[in-house]
Amino acid sequence: GPAQAKLANYPKSSFGKQNRSFSASLFDRYPFIEYSIPADAVFCYLCRNFYCASEYKENTFTEKVVRDWKKIGEKLNRHANCNVHLECMDSHKITVQENREYARKTTDLLLYLSRQGLALRGSDETETSESRGNFLELCFLFAKCDEQFEQKLHGTFNLTNHDIQNELLYTAADLVLKHIAEEVQNVGFYCLIADEGRSFKQEQLSICVRYVGADLNVHERFLLFKDCSGSRNADGIYSSLKERIETVGISAVPLVAQVYDGASVMSGSTNGVQRKIRNNHPTAIYIHCINLYCMGHKLNLVLVETCKINRTASGFFSIMESLYCYFSMPGHHKLFRDVQHSLGIKPIELTSLSDTRWACRWRNVSACKSTLKAIIQHLNELSQPGSNRSFVEASGLLQQVQKVDFITCLVVFDHLPSLIQVTHKALQVEKATVSSATKVVTSTATTWENMRNEKSWNRVWADVLQYAENVGISIEEEEDE
Ligand SMILES: [Zn+2]
Known part of the structure; x- marks a missing residue:
């Protein structure tokens, strides 16, 4: 988007007897403008970035420095209605639409790999690599069947950066968590399931919830893993659980059962995690066994x-x-x-x-x-x-x-x-x-x-x-x- 620096004071220039400056209120009136601090001037974000072939190029607000604070409103009004600017606006609209479409497809590809439990990255993702990792290879394969996708993939806005991959996945995970939290809040009670597992050198606490959905079926949903290597005693695990259910937003919903293995840290009747949870949720009966079905x-x-x-x-x-x-x-x-x-x-x-x-x-x-x-x-x-x-x-x-x-x-x-x-x-x-x-x-x-x-x-x-x-x-x- 446009660079709209909001400063407490903008540099003043003299206009006759008066000193005038840029005003941040202009950002509201003309959302397409940018303010350049080094140039102390206004530019048009749309015309600078989305200019496409036109008979002549109007360079006011793109190259020409405009600092005429007295007549700025008048000039911007004129600019907002000129053909070049209107064309650029259309071009911007189309680009946004295309980018969104491209982002949707990329996200689908990412979700596909994640659901299948496949690694995204390759050990060598350079152009000369034989295999550039699952994600990039999948993008190239997809590009073969989708021309528009191919163009974007080879452009500057291609969303293949590692940080963007992570961001998209975290956003998707957040949406899933939000959905689960809403379901739990709607039904009004749930059961907490937790177990520890070792992953390389870390102890991970897996946290799940079990509840009745709107369809009246029982759902068991995984919420998240929490590294608990540092504090594997009852207090540590208890605070991990407490913090997580607070983050997910279901700590106020009554807990009717808690299910863990028989390890004394979890099951202990005076100092175990289950007792600590019961202090806040008296109705949360402790059930031994990690799988409710697994009476066997x-x-x-x-x-x-x-x-x-x-x-x-x-x-x-x-x-x-x-x-x-x-x-x-x-x-x-x-x-x-x-x-x-x-x-x-x-x-x-x-x-x-x-x-x-x-x-x-x-x-x-x-x-x-x-x-x-x-x-x-x-x-x-x-x-x-x-x-x-x-x-x-x-x-x-x-x-x-x-x-x-x-x-x-x-x-x-x-x-x-x-x-x-x-x-x-x-x-x-x-x-x-x-x-x-x-x-x-x-x-x-x-x-x-x-x-x-x-x-x-x-x-x-x-x-x-x-x-x-x-x-x-x-x-x-x-x-x-
Ligand atoms: Zn413009």
Whole structure:
């Protein structure tokens, strides 16, 4: 836009007996004018910048210095109505329209890359570069199909500067945040969800809200990340949360629930973040678990903890972990595949156990159960002294996997997923209610309790014996144990 310097005093020049100067009120009356401080003169912004071919060029207000403060109004009125100025005004209007159109397209391209999670910049964006980064390459591609866009892209107003890219994205993000805030304000209550995650050397706090939209559907929306590396205690996280919801403009809206993981910093009942939030929002019930649907996650935590307490079970899972480590050593893996192949077993991988991904754990049990024959044969070969460097480990594992404890656990834990799956699915149903969840949990517990009677155990034991026979392990029955 025009340079309209608003000064407290403009230099005075004498006109006869009077001293006169430029007046800032002229900016209001003639929005197209510019005031040059070094020249102490008025110019026409439109004629200077948007002059296009005309029969003659009127250079008053473009090159000629006009400082006639006595007759300035008269001169500007005349200028505002002259043909050259009117042409320039039209040209300006068209340029603005074209630039807006171009900015709209550029923003669309930027949003496309952002939505797809693609990096905008290239490591080398110079003209000789083979690849100038996603954004520039996309612009060039787009230019092939759009002549007007191509012209602008190669002009001075092309919006490809890094700072402009960031500014456009921040503006878009602000608009999205504003929209979410409006929805939350309209419905009048919401739930806050937060979790910490590591990104390179930073601890990032992710903040989301959950609310009912105007369409009566539940929406879960991500608000922002906040670097909380400096203050990871309850006070630090609390003030981060507080500050963010204030910035977004929803701090006055009643909070009805807050959802975090079980870390004591978040969940602590006297000093945790949830308590601090409740001091301001007494209705904000704390719900443990990062995903509201993920009641199944809690079920998994219960199972994993239970397995840790039982000595036989925890021993079993450490052997499983050792097996995984052993078979992921270079050299062993291929051999293991070969043995599976020669025994006609469908090759199955063992994966590392993890506390949070319970599904891997059960999948591993099932993988081990169906490949135990191959595992034993493989360990047998490698446990011969001197056959390889890890023969001691191999013979130790060989001994362990043939024990009755291990075989029994393998059969029992392989049976578990089918039992848990029903519960797990029922708990994750989007429309699950407290009463339906209670029913499922109670009946699961009953089923499990019933498995502990003699009749059920006999059935399990029969399975164990059958399985041991199949894989060629002899089990000496020790009835009294
Ligand atoms: Zn003009």
